[in-house]
Amino acid sequence: KWLFDARQYKHIPGPFLSRYTSLPLALHSRGGKRHLYVDSLHRKYGPLVLIAPNHISCAHPDAISVVYAQGDHALPKSDFYKAFVMGATPNLFNTQDRELHSKRRRALAHPLSYKSVKEMEEWIAVHLSKLVRNLDKLCKPSITTNGSAKHHSISNGLGLGAETLGRASGSQLNIHAWFNCFTFDVISDLAFGQSLGMLDRGTDVLPTGSSSKKVDDMGVAAMVGVRGRAAAFLGLFPYLVGFSPIGMFVRRLLTNFWPDALIRKGLSSSDMLEDIATECVRRRLTPSKISRDDLLNRLVNELKKSDQLVGDEALKEPVDEKIVVTEAMLLLSAGSDTTADSAAAILWYILANKPVHERLVSELDENIGTLSQDLDLVDVPKHDQVKSLPYLSATIQEALRMFATNAFGLPRVVPPSVEPLMLIGQRIPGGTELSVPAYTIQRDIDIWGEDAHQFRVERWLQDSEVEVKKGDPKYLLTFGVGPRMCIGKNLAMMQLQLMIATILLRYKIELCDPEKDLEAIEGFMNKPVEVQIKISPR
Ligand code: HEM
8 A cells, every 4th residue: 555655646746755654744843844844845846745655735826725625625634633632522623524523613603703702802901911011010120129120030931941931031031921921811711711820920830739630840831832743743643643542542652652752741731731621611610600701601602502402401401521621722722822923923023124113113103192101000902993003914914924823734635535636737636635835835936926035014005105016815824724724813813913012002122132033943833932022111
């Protein structure tokens, strides 16, 4: 079968080794640079490349609507997603079953609609205000008894090794770590009915005793990150993982004995996250606890409705706790660091481009004006004030194009039973995995023009005086495309617009090292390593 597989792809170019093994791809994935490797292969071999024995990467604009097609032509997610097991049941993100997906998607679509997210804006504002209070304090070094300036320090969660994720001294801090605290607090508040309290504690390390399993000194952001890296690697060997009892058993073995510490840590982080989510959801579902109309409440109601129970009857029935936990945990892992990573990258691009920074500040000043600078009255903009600002929206689009939070191609599979599929003039046999590499598409000069590698906000502006090829959102793959595209986009965009606007309105900021490029490491998503800024009140 192995040799047969290799023969049926002989018309597709690619590295010799990749015809027989996924190892080259896996090694680049383990190194956190898969998208750059695949991009280099496209530059060498052209738009279709065999990157693993039955996996074709398609860097062509026409491939997007075929690989991520809607309706009857939709291709299911490939076995790669088996590595994203969380709990013992599949969730909206990792299920390969079309019916289960539609059912769960319906249950979450309403709670995450723009209208519903807008109704939860006040909870987001509470956390934004806490973020600002923390940054305000860090902006102003306090004076010690001997008169010297004392720097506020923050131990803010640990990265993979011993490096501190968000240390701040005086007016220098890693804004990425603070964005993580903010987005984790928001999503845990909305999805678990209780925030993880990171902004209150100034750290993403949970207090001891918050979980029955051992949560060592690793921050939750690092747990989510390392879990993504392990899954992105193991997904290339899907026969090792999965929901079956054997898959679960093998997973246990891997967690304890896999020779690579990163993979072991990723698997045990997944267990720890599950443990945290289970405890939070269980606490929240206890009848005596306060109930409020947040994401968890809406999700529970929708799940009950999808079980054909309606009205009062639905509310009386207990919902399957396992399903709520698995979906709430998905929201925690899918809806937190992704937003923080994107916000950190957007801010980096703004600060690295002074004219863009200045124009944004003028737009915000003209449209919003000053916010309260009084620590006790921390005031943040409303989403209605920022959502339609043209320069802010264009900057966010352009930074997401350049950074590509979702950078590698999300794999789908041609069902074995169907007729070979035609893709940009080539026959693709059933059973083939296909993906469209977001990073490569988002920097393709045929789509974006000769300046595709340059940060040009003007390409998204209607009335730009600068000569530039216009941007087309259908080639921006940040949130995915098709039936499996991001369901949390409304919430993510709302947070991104509010975070960036608030920070720019309130503070004078600059990069600590403007000469340094934005460093990123990729797991399932691409993540900035850190963004160190100098910050002071405006
Ligand atoms: C800037 C932030 C975000 C980015 C870049 C992002 C990106 C993505 C992408 C690319 C996908 C498709 C994944 C695939 O096909 O394998 C996806 C799916 C998903 N995202 Fe997001 N996301 C973000 C924020 C959020 C938020 C805030 C939430 C939840 C509140 C969320 C929940 C989900 C879920 C549940 C799915 C699975 C949808 C399905 O399979 O039907 N995401 N996201």
